Amino acid sequence: MTDFTWTNGLGTNVWEANGNWNAAGWPDDITDTAIFDGTSSNTNCNTTGNLTIFKISSTASYTATITLGGNLATTDSPFSINLVAGKLDTSTSNYSLTTTGNLTCRNLTGNASAITCRGLAVTVGTYSATSGVTTVGNSGFSVSGTFIHNNGTINFNNTNTTNFIPQWQDVYNVTLSGSGYVILQKVTNILGDLTINGTGPNAVFYPYYDSVTVLGITTINNAGLYLDNSNLTLNELAGTGLLDVKNNVLTFNKLTSTNLTIKVEPEGYVINSGQNARKPLTLPYMKPMKLPMLNIPCKWVSGT
Secondary structure, eight states, rough: OOEEEEETTTSSOSSSOOSSSSSSSOOOOOOOOEEOSSEEEEOOEEOOOOOHHHHHHOOOTOOSSOSSSSOOOOOSEEEEEEEEEEEEOOTTTOEEESSSSEEEEEEEOOSSSOEEEEEEEEEEEEEOSSSSEEEEEEEEEESEEEEEEETTTEEOOOOEEEEEEESOOBBBBBEESSSEEEEEOOEEESSSOOOEEEEEOOEEEEEEOOOOEEEEEEEEEEEEEEEEOOOOOEEEEEEESSSEEEEEEEEEBBOOOOSSSEEEEEEEEETTEEEEEEOOOOTTTTOOBOOOSSOOOOOEEEEE
């Protein structure tokens, strides 16, 4: 295991250069750590090929940019990449960034590249997202600064409960492919599609205390969407899973599923705004609901 500190001694700003690090060679092994302390050098660093290393770390003194010119994978956990004040740029081409642990940085810029990490946190600065897929695991996704979605997809592949916190900013496509809860906080709109492809009974998308609008298609495939203390507006609703309206209001414009179960608890309310509503229909243990005039079957299961 070797620690390499960035010095840019040759002045070329190239990662793969003997003389740009304090030790002979450069970090290119799964046991190597790349350190950017900002004291030895606070200059940009560019990779030129594919790398698999142990981790990247920095101090608050390093404020420059690391730009990928190839795929990068890191194997440490829990923090595989930790740039306290630095920037990470994957936009040069369609290069992938894969970490076993968490990815934390002040600024992150993607393009069509794939980003995969245990958790992603962008502090203070900007996450200009990849137009491809950003996949996060159990440590979740949070942006404290500016989020630019670039029509990309955020995919949650978590096995435990995790948080999704884009700080009152719009996101584009959101996908759940894991087996754990995803708690959505501080978002206004999902401009693309919401797809919940769960792999178990605990695969649930859970908006929490916010009003959320999904402008694309919401599909629930053998998973769940729980609505509790949040208002949710869906343009189109499809799938074969469970939508549990425990509290507040679910509004949808179009229902295209014949197998979706909509469970309405005593404090829940469902409105189909896309068609003329009937007079409210009262079911046992249920609050009055405005039901759609539908030509397709849909199961309504009363709460307890």
